[in-house]
Amino acid sequence: MTKLKAILFDLDGTVYAGEREIPGASDYIKHLGSTGIRCVYITNRSNRTAETVCKQLQGFGIPCNPDDIISTAHVAANYVGNKSAFVIGEEGLVSALEEKGATITENSPEYVVVSLDRKFNYEKLEKACALISRGSKFIATNTDPRLKMDNRFVPGTGAIVAAVQTGTGKEPIVLGKPERIIIDMALEECGCSAEEALVIGDFLPTDIASGINAGLKTVLMLTGASTKADIEETGIAPTYIAKDFAALASIIQAEYGI
Numbered sequence: 001m002t003k004l005k006a007i008l009f010d011l012d013g014t015v016y017a018g019e020r021e022i023p024g025a026s027d028y029i030k031h032l033g034s035t036g037i038r039c040v041y042i043t044n045r046s047n048r049t050a051e052t053v054c055k056q057l058q059g060f061g062i063p064c065n066p067d068d069i070i071s072t073a074h075v076a077a078n079y080v081g082n083k084s085a086f087v088i089g090e091e092g093l094v095s096a097l098e099e100k101g102a103t104i105t106e107n108s109p110e111y112v113v114v115s116l117d118r119k120f121n122y123e124k125l126e127k128a129c130a131l132i133s134r135g136s137k138f139i140a141t142n143t144d145p146r147l148k149m150d151n152r153f154v155p156g157t158g159a160i161v162a163a164v165q166t167g168t169g170k171e172p173i174v175l176g177k178p179e180r181i182i183i184d185m186a187l188e189e190c191g192c193s194a195e196e197a198l199v200i201g202d203f204l205p206t207d208i209a210s211g212i213n214a215g216l217k218t219v220l221m222l223t224g225a226s227t228k229a230d231i232e233e234t235g236i237a238p239t240y241i242a243k244d245f246a247a248l249a250s251i252i253q254a255e256y257g258i
Helices: 027-036 050-058 074-078 089-098 122-133 157-166 181-190 204-213 227-233 244-254
Strands: 007-009 036-043 067-069 084-088 111-114 137-140 146-149 152-155 195-202 215-222 240-242
Touching: 007 122, 007 181, 027 036, 027 244, 036 181, 050 067, 050 152, 067 074, 067 181, 074 111, 074 137, 084 089, 084 122, 084 240, 111 122, 111 157, 122 157, 137 157, 146 157, 152 227, 181 195, 181 204, 195 204, 204 215, 204 227, 215 244, 240 244
Parallel strands: 007 036, 007 195, 036 067, 084 111, 111 137, 195 215, 215 240
Antiparallel strands: 146 152
């Protein structure tokens, strides 16, 4: 039996739904922690700081520290390092980049980083397109077409990325799920291999696909976006399916003895 060392949880739709905890999440995650399993949280959202996300999880009674949050903001910060970037994004992304030593500038940056920006406008679009056309590398934190906020769907990062892509004719380097970069970063944080970790999420095209792309076993939680019927439609097949956290506990007990 392979030893399980870490679980990589998606957040919205898996651990919580908006401001509401998914039933059973807190109790089961606390149980996992008591057995020595490292729980980290991977999210395509980059607009919130790790401290903000951590505070939300703690509000549900889930033990957490900022190092447990792996967002596309942190992946982008690692990717850019101490080089220069023009940013279409919000506080969480800008602060993560600056903490890693990046210079935020409009003057011939090495990178143009595009993410969720609720103050996005034509001026920012025009500037990003001009910089990319002059040679700046085009990075997208993710290409999610929409996201759920306050029980409604709003345009996501993918809508902004598409505008920049259309305006430049350039394909971005994508850092978030379903690409494996964010999963690899989470594994490095946990100090374990793909065989020693499990990806758990509610959305087949991002959460489950990212785990598959990185060579991990996956669990589709039927607590959020995707259904069993979507498996056949998308062709994305998780290793396991759990209708709730009680079912997840049964799967992990049977497969890993935890």
